[in-house]
Amino acid sequence: MKDNLTTLQITDLSTPESGTSARARFAADVKKGLSQHDKQLSSRYFYDGEGSRLFQKIMHVPEYYLTSSEHDVFTTHRQTIARQMASQGDFHLIDLGAGDATKTRIILEELLEQNAAFDYVPVDISGDAMAELCENLQQALPELHSHAVVGDYFDALDWLDEHKPGRRVLLFLGSNIGNFNPEERQSFLQKVRSHMRSGDMLLVGMDLCKEPETILRAYDDAAGVTAAFNLNLLHRINRELGGNFIVEQFKHFALYNPQKGVMKSFIISQQDQEVTVQATGQTFQFKAWEAIHTENSYKFTLALAETIGQENGFEVKQVFQDKNQYFADVLYAVT
Ligand SMILES: C[S@@+](CC[C@H](N)C(=O)[O-])C[C@H]1O[C@@H](n2cnc3c(N)ncnc32)[C@H](O)[C@@H]1O
Incomplete structure (x- = not known):
């Protein structure tokens, strides 16, 4: 998988034509949303x-504990997380909504240290975020094989089905999943599951109920x-x-x-x-x-994490938490 990759590539699925339709969609959503x-x-x-x-x-805001908590999860459990991911052979590590991938970098470094056979595929709707991330990765981890995709989660997953077959480990971090209401979450997980096969894994960051x-x-x-x-x-x-x-x-x-x-x-x-x-x-x-x-x-509980997994074709393989138990990264395997 590594041989036919240059160290760093970006594929932009938002062509000029889809840029026009993206603006039209934005306008239609604003019109609908503000007319209600x-x-x-x-x-x-x-x-x-x-x-x-x-x-x-x-x-970096002190009150925004989500980032520091997930950072703590990854720092504490980096070896186990990386070993679990690599346990079933070569894989594509696909980071859905990667943003600046600061926390993912902890896992990337560990995977490289463990000599895991993988490439990194950050996906984000923000072209600016992906351009900046690629530049940073090139400097910080020059040995990393990475291919960024600019586009919506599902356009990217369709593209990946065609261009990057093989085992995949999907990341959905930062409690991004919390932005969906229960129906949207169900539909998101079902769609993600439809792009996964036996041996694939999904690591989901969840902010937990607390004070x-x-x-x-x-x-x-x-x-x-x-x-x-x-x-x-x-x-x-x-x-x-x-x-x-x-x-x-x-x-x-x-x-x-x-x-x-x-x-x-x-x-x-x-x-x-x-x-x-x-x-x-x-x-x-x-x-x-x-x-x-x-x-x-x-916000989530560990019981809810298990239920939503079961409802959508996943089983919880392992749960990783920070020292305050504010946050959980739940590793799912497909059932
Ligand atoms: C809350 S940030 C999380 C960033 C990072 N994963 C983290 O944990 O710090 C959400 C990211 O998802 C991206 N995003 C939001 N909706 C998206 C979509 N439909 N398709 C692809 N990326 C999306 C945003 O551009 C943003 O970078």
Whole structure:
């Protein structure tokens, strides 16, 4: 598998044509979301170049325990995780929503140390994030064989079926899975499972239920980085779709529901106002204190991790946790 690869490649599945359709889809989603009674914008639009940069800042915010907890999981269990991954021979390590892959690097270094036969395939919708990651990987781990894919998770998995057959270990880290509601999560896991075969593995990072205040602070930090990340959605609509949001007239608001185990983020209009978004051909009315729902971040228990695995054709092979038991990385094998 290694022989026919150069050390570093990028495949961009977002052709100029699909760029146009991506903008059209963004406009259609904004139109639909802002026309509803309960307004909403999808969290998939957080990550333009600026959104990716802001997310990197969030990962260093002291209140955002998710990154440091998963970092702790990988540092503590790196040898076992790497050994498990490599236990059944050559593989492609596919990192879905890789971002800056800071935590993945711990595993990459360990795999290289163990002389595992693998290549690394980061996948991300953000071309900026992938370009930066490739540059960093080339410098930090020049011996790594890596092939980045810019595109949506499922376009990338279709592409991989054709271009990179063979055993695969999939990563879905950072509690990205928490951004799906239970129905979306089910559909995501079923689709992922349909691209996997016997011997493949899936490692999923899950933020665990804990003291509500700790969770709340992570999504509403004192320095306002999470707020800036959320409000960047409005800036992005202004930049890409010709919107005229006066962003200062909106604010970030975060709320945790401990019964449903879900953190919800909103953008609140602080006054009556109207906003035109040229690409949608529409003007939207906002009442004072009306909310736009922008993100769900579901929290997990280990029992739930097992149940959702069983429901979607996976069995839990091993669970890795940090010292505070804030976070779990669940290694699934296909059943
Ligand atoms: C919360 S960050 C996690 C980054 C990294 N995995 C980590 O754990 O630190 C989510 C990443 O997923 C990417 N992403 C979001 N939706 C995506 C999609 N539908 N297809 C591919 N990548 C996506 C974003 O661009 C972003 O880099």
